[in-house]
Amino acid sequence: MDNFSGNKTTLLNELSGGNVEFGEAFAMFINDMVDQDGYQNPYAKTYFIMSPSWLKLANQDNKTKEDNDKLNEEFCETIRDTAKSYLLFIARETGNLTGKLDFTQYEKFMMKYRFNKDASRLQPEYLAEVKTKIRNAFNKIISHGEDDKLPEVKLLDKECMADFIAALMISVNLNKNDEFDGFKIEGSIVPREYVVNEHFLFEAGDNMFGAKLRIAHKMLNNQFE
Amino acid sequence: MKKILINLFLLTSFVSCPAYAIENIFSLDDIEPQPSTVEQIEKAEPLEATVQFDWLDINQAQREGQINHYKDLLFNENSKIYFSGEEFKKNFSEYKKDRNFKLHYMLTNNGVTEDEDAKYCAFYYKKNTLVMYAIQYKTNTHNSFYYTAFGKLYYVDVTSEEYPNFPYTSMQYDRKGKLKSAIYFVSKDLQYMYGPNKEFQGVWYKDKMYDKNGKQALTRTNW
Numbered sequence: 258m259d260n261f262s263g264n265k266t267t268l269l270n271e272l273s274g275g276n277v278e279f280g281e282a283f284a285m286f287i288n289d290m291v292d293q294d295g296y297q298n299p300y301a302k303t304y305f306i307m308s309p310s311w312l313k314l315a316n317q318d319n320k321t322k323e324d325n326d327k328l329n330e331e332f333c334e335t336i337r338d339t340a341k342s343y344l345l346f347i348a349r350e351t352g353n354l355t356g357k358l359d360f361t362q363y364e365k366f367m368m369k370y371r372f373n374k375d376a377s378r379l380q381p382e383y384l385a386e387v388k389t390k391i392r393n394a395f396n397k398i399i400s401h402g403e404d405d406k407l408p409e410v411k412l413l414d415k416e417c418m419a420d421f422i423a424a425l426m427i428s429v430n431l432n433k434n435d436e437f438d439g440f441k442i443e444g445s446i447v448p449r450e451y452v453v454n455e456h457f458l459f460e461a462g463d464n465m466f467g468a469k470l471r472i473a474h475k476m477l478n479n480q481f482e
Numbered sequence: 483m484k485k486i487l488i489n490l491f492l493l494t495s496f497v498s499c500p501a502y503a504i505e506n507i508f509s510l511d512d513i514e515p516q517p518s519t520v521e522q523i524e525k526a527e528p529l530e531a532t533v534q535f536d537w538l539d540i541n542q543a544q545r546e547g548q549i550n551h552y553k554d555l556l557f558n559e560n561s562k563i564y565f566s567g568e569e570f571k572k573n574f575s576e577y578k579k580d581r582n583f584k585l586h587y588m589l590t591n592n593g594v595t596e597d598e599d600a601k602y603c604a605f606y607y608k609k610n611t612l613v614m615y616a617i618q619y620k621t622n623t624h625n626s627f628y629y630t631a632f633g634k635l636y637y638v639d640v641t642s643e644e645y646p647n648f649p650y651t652s653m654q655y656d657r658k659g660k661l662k663s664a665i666y667f668v669s670k671d672l673q674y675m676y677g678p679n680k681e682f683q684g685v686w687y688k689d690k691m692y693d694k695n696g697k698q699a700l701t702r703t704n705w
Contacts, residue, residue, distance in 0.1 A: 276607060276613070278607065278613035278614055278630050278631070278636075279607040279611055279613050281613070281630050281631045281632055281634075282607070282611045282612060282613045282630070282631040283611065284631070284632070285587070285631035285632055286611075286631075289584075305610065308608075308610065
């Protein structure tokens with residue numbers, strides 16, 4: 258068996274259960290939320306990741322432990338399914354055969370789908386700025402929000418992608434006095450929130466999105482007590 | 483519609499008539515509405531024979547007979563079954579990418595099934611996310627084009643000349659021209675499906691699909 262066949266099997270094993278068309282649709286939805294400069298597309302729609310039944314149960318008061326366990330299980334499963342599908346699409350677009358993206362492949366995808374909405378803008382100075390943003394995003398995601406502690410193996414795998422998608426669905430909870438009161442999980446990605454999340458994703462150093470990535474990582478790996 | 487007709491009337495009036503002095507301008511209320519000149523074209527129903535569905539009542543040998551009968555109808559010498567890559571590319575190159583994918587995605591995602599240009603069909607993943615949409619242009623009713631969210635061609639349906647009259651055949655190809663499935667449409671309610679290697683996949687009768695042994699295999703919500 259030649260190397261190519263072996264690697265392709267690795268991709269399918271690594272991302273088994275993923276659906277490339279679904280990944281493409283997901284990419285299309287979030288791509289449509291922002292313009293070239295990261296401003297909100299006024300016509301973009303909220304993308305509902307979780308099912309209506311999940312949303313209904315999540316919005317109920319006085320949930321039991323069983324309810325919360327059920328919510329948690331469906332949330333994790335849906336996020337992982339979405340992450341694998343999205344990665345499968347990116348892998349196809351970049352020629353990746355392992356299901357784990359290196360920086361060059363991630364950059365290639367982001368240049369093609371995120372930063373190519375206005376090709377006339379791609380002058381050297383702007384390109385340099387964009388590449389820095391992509392590098393910051395990659396580092397933030399692969400380090401699960403701790404970009405001062407980059408892993409030895411710098412690959413964006415399905416765990417990293419799941420953290421990213423889950424982080425997009427975390428929003429800040431405010432109390433009656435508009436003060437920070439923890440985080441909450443939404444069942445959807447709202448364009449105006451995506452704009453803010455993306456802005457912080459592209460920024461170097463620790464920030465709100467880094468915090469969301471850390472929370473998402475703990476949540477998906479049952480590290481909350 | 484009335485508004486469009488009035489606007490059209492005004493436009494043609496504007497174009498064909500000389501300019502008037504102010505004192506010659508008259509109120510729209512004084513103009514009698516023009517009778518509609520749009521002919522009401524009656525939509526002809528496709529020709530269709532009455533067909534009995536007896537798949538569940540006949541014995542296995544008779545089912546095998548029907549399977550071979552429709553296979554021969556689909557895959558005979560005169561059928562254009564397989565395209566070469568070059569031939570497929572030549573025939574369908576203009577449809578390779580849907581340049582209006584954002585519009586078409588939005589239309590199908592909002593439940594639009596038809597407009598003045600085409601008919602649309604939506605395909606969802608887990609009832610939630612639109613992952614593919616199909617377009618049948620009114621200027622080209624013998625082909626249907628299936629696209630992914632970013633407007634990349636995925637499948638092409640090629641129907642026989644008899645369409646929309648029954649019976650007709652429909653061959654589905656992937657974007658490289660490779661045959662994916664072949665369907666014999668006996669009627670709106672009854673179709674026989676085969677794979678690319680002429681293997682029988684099932685018979686659809688209304689909302690249910692049955693395998694070669696008469697066992698129900700799939701259901702569908704729209705046919």
